Amino acid sequence: MSRVRVHNFSISLDGFGTGDVQTAEAPFGHAGSRLHEWFFPTRTFQGMAESQGDLGGSTGVDDAFARNWATGIGAEIMGRNKFGPQRGPWENDEWKGWWGDDPPFHTPVYVLTHHPRASIEMQSGTTFHFIDATPAKALEVAREGAGGLDVRIGGGPSTIRQFLHDDLIDYMHVVVVPIVLARGERLWDGLEGLEQRFDVESVSSPSGVTHLTFARR
């Protein structure tokens, strides 16, 4: 059975998965890159940044977790704000995500939006599809696109929160970064007692972050 997974999802100590306000220049608002500093030195990220060859990078606990992101994944579902800063009806078709011509996904990516538009085929296997659907329905569509592999829920916070609320997540990897953001979008809101549905483990890293894993019971 294909599983539904969350990977490398970073939050602040106070539970914010993104700051405010999102713009084209600041995808994470005032959080800037602070939620993801742990990720950049990893071999996984270094390999994404330059597709040719091995560029080095760290291979400790941060990389061990980061690396699982793509393994066995056949599709991603993301919220519209992860795709772009626009709100409301699309003004044109120019925006193709934050990731350039060759996004790191290499699978179908289903973007949740109340304003569907034509699919966009990018390089190396990434295709963006735009769907207006509940979490359960979106998952049905993504599972078809995943060809038997797992589906990743890519964020942002409100998208993951909705899938957690509807009990659709099998595995979740969250990274707690020791900063206080105070503003933005929280991951945990409305999820009282979440831990009862999961086996939770925690491991801290020399980089200062703590990796949490939630495995469905």
Place this chain on the structure above:
Amino acid sequence: MSRVRVHNFSISLDGFGTGDVQTAEAPFGHAGSRLHEWFFPTRTFQGMAESQGDLGGSTGVDDAFARNWATGIGAEIMGRNKFGPQRGPWENDEWKGWWGDDPPFHTPVYVLTHHPRASIEMQSGTTFHFIDATPAKALEVAREGAGGLDVRIGGGPSTIRQFLHDDLIDYMHVVVVPIVLARGERLWDGLEGLEQRFDVESVSSPSGVTHLTFARR
């Protein structure tokens, strides 16, 4: 110079240091004892529960942190809700805290309240004093009572938050417990950028919690 310290302060993943609603039967509201399960098996706690002799208990990372609670401390400051569930004017003098005749503090304890009352002398060196004061002023009073030793800020969340806000804390030990409470009182509210004033370390424990230490830069 005497320092201002916080120890063994437990919060949920979503940052709540206590649940709601506090009553005489439920000092932590709906959180029950879940925020402190990590603490009970430690040798430190076992030693508090029975003052005579060594009763065993765990001696790993949880105990290592727990044990620092009393060392070098000459006074505690606590919010009124840590002392008792009453609100508004005291109806009588019967309530003497949650801890019985021999509270574990063994120092002067300054209870912040807008309704001062006569001090209460308990067994083994604990005396409760009731003061209506700002954090800075309360600290001045407590430092006198501490006789050159450090002052512990005992909680609850809003008391610690006020001392953090006024930049009066030198060292803070916070324990993140992997549960989602969703309701109660949050520690981090209004403390954006707190990490910039501290060196922060994290270490996870086999018990499932993560210990965070904040040492003032």
